[in-house]
Every structure is written in structure tokens, then in C-alpha cells.
Amino acid sequence: MRKKLIAGNWKMNLHWNEAMSLVADLVKLEHEGGLNNKDIAIFPPHVYLRHAFEFVRNAKSAISVGAQNCASTNDGAYTGEISAAMIRSIGAEMVLIGHSERRSYFMEDSAELNAKLKRAFAANLTPVFCCGEELDERQSDTHFEWVEQQLEETILQLADAEVKKLVIAYEPVWAIGTGETATPQQAQEMHAFIRNLLERKFGKDTSESIRILYGGSMKPDNAKSLLNQPDVDGGLIGGASLSASQFYAIISA
Numbered sequence: 148m149r150k151k152l153i154a155g156n157w158k159m160n161l162h163w164n165e166a167m168s169l170v171a172d173l174v175k176l177e178h179e180g181g182l183n184n185k186d187i188a189i190f191p192p193h194v195y196l197r198h199a200f201e202f203v204r205n206a207k208s209a210i211s212v213g214a215q216n217c218a219s220t221n222d223g224a225y226t227g228e229i230s231a232a233m234i235r236s237i238g239a240e241m242v243l244i245g246h247s248e249r250r251s252y253f254m255e256d257s258a259e260l261n262a263k264l265k266r267a268f269a270a271n272l273t274p275v276f277c278c279g280e281e282l283d284e285r286q287s288d289t290h291f292e293w294v295e296q297q298l299e300e301t302i303l304q305l306a307d308a309e310v311k312k313l314v315i316a317y318e319p320v321w322a323i324g325t326g327e328t329a330t331p332q333q334a335q336e337m338h339a340f341i342r343n344l345l346e347r348k349f350g351k352d353t354s355e356s357i358r359i360l361y362g363g364s365m366k367p368d369n370a371k372s373l374l375n376q377p378d379v380d381g382g383l384i385g386g387a388s389l390s391a392s393q394f395y396a397i398i399s400a
């Protein structure tokens with residue numbers, strides 16, 4: 148059985164005091180109510196990572212900490228970049244790769260994402276690899292082909308041992324930050340489609356072991372119906388992860 152993973156992608160939000168009180172509030176809710184048999188991860192901006200990690204560790208919290216991005220190169224003369232090895236060295240355990248905002252605003256293509264995956268594996272970080280179609284593809288009914296191509300160029304090229312360490316997030320771009328969400332049926336059929344692609348390439352055992360999260364306006368009121376789908380193994384939450392009570396309501400769903 149795949150344990151559900153609820154991950155909070157804070158994006159470029161929250162200043163120092165707000166970020167640290169969010170971590171403290173989450174840990175408090177965890178201590179009061181537990182984590183409902185789920186794995187939880189938070190993805191704060193880089194500048195808060197070490198403090199967030201120290202806070203959860205000192206509080207004996209089970210929450211994992213991850214980064215929102217890593218460089219596609221090793222350490223070196225790349226002003227402004229942050230390497231996967233640096234992220235691992237401060238204690239973080241995961242990294243988001245291929246988020247649609249990175250793909251569209253920072254022109255990250257499959258070649259770049261593959262390089263990032265390689266760095267993440269080498270640094271022993273768990274990548275959360277994002278994929279998903281735009282509204283155009285959904286409306287023209289080419290969303291399955293689109294996602295297949297995104298995966299064909301990236302994670303379907305990985306070695307068996309690597310892909311087993313991966314988490315996938317299906318995030319239809321039209322649902323991210325829009326308040327519009329995929330229906331549970333739409334999410335389930337895409338997740339089953341992705342798992343089938345994994346099975347064809349890596350076999351049933353591997354495909355059954357990989358967690359596929361849904362992301363795109365997951366909120367306390369729609370979380371349960373999405374998370375109840377057999378192939379939806381958790382959520383990647385943006386907006387609702389910035390409020391401890393909303394994020395915790397999704398964890399409790």
C-alpha cells in the first residue's frame with residue numbers, strides 16, 4: 148500500500164516571521180492531532196530551508212522539508228544558483244522538479260529537467276517530478292498525449308532504481324492557482340494512465356510502488372474526494388498550504 152503524501156509548495160510567498168510561524172503552527176497541529184497516517188512535506192523558499200529543517204527536527208516532528216528547485220549543474224561558478232548537494236547538506240530531503248511555473252517562466256525544458264533529476268539522485272534527494280497539460284490541450288482532448296510526451300522525454304528514460312525513488316505530481320496547469328480543480332474522475336483517469344505508462348516501462352511492482360500526487364487547487368473541501376481515488380496518492384498543495392489550518396484540514400481529510 149502506498150502511504151499518502153501531502154506536500155505544501157509555498158512558492159515565493161511569506162516573509163521570515165510568517166514562514167517560521169507557519170512551521171510552528173503546523174508542528175503544533177501535528178503534536179495535537181497526529182498526521183492521519185500520511186507523510187507530510189513542506190517546500191519553503193530556499194532562504195528558510197535550514198531554519199525550517201532545524202525547527203521540525205528539534206520538535207521531533209515527522210514533517211519532511213524539501214526545496215522548490217535545484218540547479219542542473221554541480222557546484223561551481225553559477226552565480227545565484229543552488230545545487231542539489233547544497234540542499235541535501237542542510238538536511239532537506241526532497242526537491243520539486245518540473246513545476247509548470249519553472250517550465251513556463253524559466254523556460255525549463257526536458258533536457259534541463261533531466262539534468263536536475265540526475266543531480267537530485269546523485270545528492271540523495273527525492274525528486275517530486277511535476278507534469279500536466281495546459282487548458283488548450285485539455286480542451287482539444289490531447290491531454291493524455293501531452294502528459295505522455297512530457298514523461299517519455301524525462302522519467303520514462305530513468306533507470307529502474309532511480310524511478311523507484313521518485314514521486315510524481317500530476318498538476319493540470321489550468322487548475323493551478325485558479326480555484327478550478329480537476330474532478331476526482333479526471334484526476335483518477337490521468338493518474339491511472341500515468342501508472343500504466345510506468346508499468347509498461349518498469350513493470351507492475353515498480354509502477355505500483357510509485358506515489359502519484361494530484362496538484363491544482365486542492366482545498367479542504369475537495370481534498371477527500373480527490374484523495375479517495377485509488378491512484379491518487381496525495382496532494383501537492385500551493386495556496387492552501389500557506390494556512391496551517393487549511394493545510395492541516397487537507398491532512399485530516
Ligand code: PGA
Nearest residue numbers: 323324363364384385386
Ligand atoms: P495551487 O498550487 O494549490 O495553489 O493550485 C498547486 C501547485 O502549483 O503546486
